[in-house]
Amino acid sequence: MTSAKPEPAHKCDHDVVIVGGGPAGCSAGVFTARYGLDTAVFNRGRSSIQRCAHLENYLGFPAGIDIETLYDLMHDHAEEAGCGVVPDLVESVERADEGDGFVVEPQEGDAVTARRVVAATRYDGEYMRGLDDETAMFEEYEHDGETHETFDSEYADHDGTTPVDGLYVASPSAEADRQAIMAAGRGARVGIRVVEDAREERGYPDAVADHYDWMREESTLDGEWSDRDRWREWFDEQVPNAHDLDEDRHVELRERDIDRSFETYLSDEEIERRGLRGQKRLLEYVDDDLIRKYAVDLDAAEVTE
Numbered sequence: 001m002t003s004a005k006p007e008p009a010h011k012c013d014h015d016v017v018i019v020g021g022g023p024a025g026c027s028a029g030v031f032t033a034r035y036g037l038d039t040a041v042f043n044r045g046r047s048s049i050q051r052c053a054h055l056e057n058y059l060g061f062p063a064g065i066d067i068e069t070l071y072d073l074m075h076d077h078a079e080e081a082g083c084g085v086v087p088d089l090v091e092s093v094e095r096a097d098e099g100d101g102f103v104v105e106p107q108e109g110d111a112v113t114a115r116r117v118v119a120a121t122r123y124d125g126e127y128m129r130g131l132d133d134e135t136a137m138f139e140e141y142e143h144d145g146e147t148h149e150t151f152d153s154e155y156a157d158h159d160g161t162t163p164v165d166g167l168y169v170a171s172p173s174a175e176a177d178r179q180a181i182m183a184a185g186r187g188a189r190v191g192i193r194v195v196e197d198a199r200e201e202r203g204y205p206d207a208v209a210d211h212y213d214w215m216r217e218e219s220t221l222d223g224e225w226s227d228r229d230r231w232r233e234w235f236d237e238q239v240p241n242a243h244d245l246d247e248d249r250h251v252e253l254r255e256r257d258i259d260r261s262f263e264t265y266l267s268d269e270e271i272e273r274r275g276l277r278g279q280k281r282l283l284e285y286v287d288d289d290l291i292r293k294y295a296v297d298l299d300a301a302e303v304t305e
Helices: 023-035 067-081 180-201 228-238 247-263 268-283 288-304
Strands: 014-019 039-042 084-086 090-095 102-106 112-120 138-143 146-151 167-171
Touching: 014 023, 014 090, 014 102, 023 039, 023 067, 023 112, 023 167, 023 180, 067 084, 112 180, 167 180, 228 247
Parallel strands: 014 039, 014 112, 039 084, 112 167
Antiparallel strands: 090 102, 102 112, 138 146
């Protein structure tokens, strides 16, 4: 039985660089950073959502939300998840000289390297030109008698993967560029695909490479599933007999994955703590005068009851 490749050395500055800090980019970054991948989100350039006067169909905001507040919330969430948000414009993405990873050249700061790159800018994929010599990234169209080129919005697959190893496209995308909430969903799907590819690269066989990011009640961790040995049995059952992991690596990956799974179960006290913290964080985005007025009105209503 041959040994799987060890976890790759961290030769790049980042595991993931995301070009674009709108709904698609921030959503992808939340998933990659929460998994532990070093993620940088470059955020400066044209964003279609900034042309919107007031966003009224983004789920979770019954009366709509102004664009500035939404942007602040998205970037706060990305940073809370572990992303570094870089206020710079990416001018080019090229293959690294050794062929492993990418060199990301911003407009003002120093170039950085990344194992994977996620394109998440709706308007222009020009910075990716030259990455793919075999499959056309751009398509021609006629306008006012002249021939122009635009990035092919169907270049990437439904999960964002492309013919270029390590390059993913959340946007431009035919399925995501119509509505902000669709862009966020596309970004989440791409972010999960990046995590799953990283898991496979680290040695997880396909059968156990799927990634789920959710928190569950600790009370549901009962019966046989409260026993760590049951999780070990499940993991071993999923891994095909023909896998190429040696025993030590198999055990290491299995135990790490079980640790991660157990961390997703929250006690009642922790659920309450996180719920309260979440509401307090939202208050940071509400005008102080509105909070004071609401408090006064609430006190007055209680007095009259």
